[in-house]
Amino acid sequence: MWLSEMTLPGTMDTDTQQIARGLRQRDVALLSALVAQYQYRLVRYLIYLTGSRNLVDDLVQETWLRVLERGHTYDGQSRFEPWLFAIARNLAIDTMRKRHIFSLDATNEDDPDHTIAAPISTGPSPFEQAARTEDAHRLAQSLATLEPIYREALVLRFQEDLSLQEMTRIIGAPISTVSTRIYRGLAALRAHMEGALHAN
């Protein structure tokens, strides 16, 4: 909506080109509009990625600062979301490495016994807190224990509706790896959902 208001009559600019131009000019008004438009999705992505709320606010702030500083690297040829999420992902990985929480890229997907330590937290997980429907409550426990790489694949594919190609740009892995993560993530949710339904 905000972008259509900013479009000059008669111009052929696409939204992404407008964003790219605004970022090159470090247009704070445009950034404010981007924050308003993408904040929830960024928060959601980071919660799925980290499995915790503790780091999210700081990461969100750092992500937007990085968007301001490195905006000139966004070319406007592809959608803005993958570029934004790639920045957030790199920052999250750096932060988690520094704090020795866990590493997304150290995951050995071929090792079924391999597990990644989830951030230590007490009380309900952010998924349990955010669940608003019965099915969401059923899924919340599964999401909380699922490895971050699978949660990430699920949110990018099914919540952000990104294509496999866009996901590969964010994750930095080949399509086959990204697809496998989606299958495994979905399998975990399905198993939990079926288990919960049968238990009822």
Next chain:
Amino acid sequence: MQTDHTLIRQVIDQSLAGASLDPQAQQALREHLSTCAACSQYLEASNRAIAGLEGFSFSIDPGLDSKVLASLARRAQQLEAARIQRQRLWWTSCAALVLTSIGSLAASQLRGLAAVFHVGPAQFHAGLTTFWILPSLCFCLLFLLLPVFPALLNDKKGLPL
């Protein structure tokens, strides 16, 4: 038969993951699903799990947006100030370079100075190059390097240049 189900479920997974299926695979999938309750249930459970993800609503700290916008405004000001400083240094460097060139050219034309210092013209030019032109050029270039020093000294705090 088991292989059929396994293959069909792989196709279902691929389809849900966003892979494009060729018309033949789509047709085979449709035909199999119309007769196989177990695979239909598999697809239904998958769709239900995906739909279940819509049932989450994450709350955002109400102050987060204003915090982000304030830090963006502050950082934008810092970056703008750094840009202006860089521009000033660039122009200062250019002006110093022009003055150095003019001064050096004028000095090289003053052949009488060689006699004043009791040296030959070749020695005079060598001295002029060593003690005037080269130091002046270095000094001009120093203006361009000034903004880099804080970044080199403290990589974290230095503004991106």
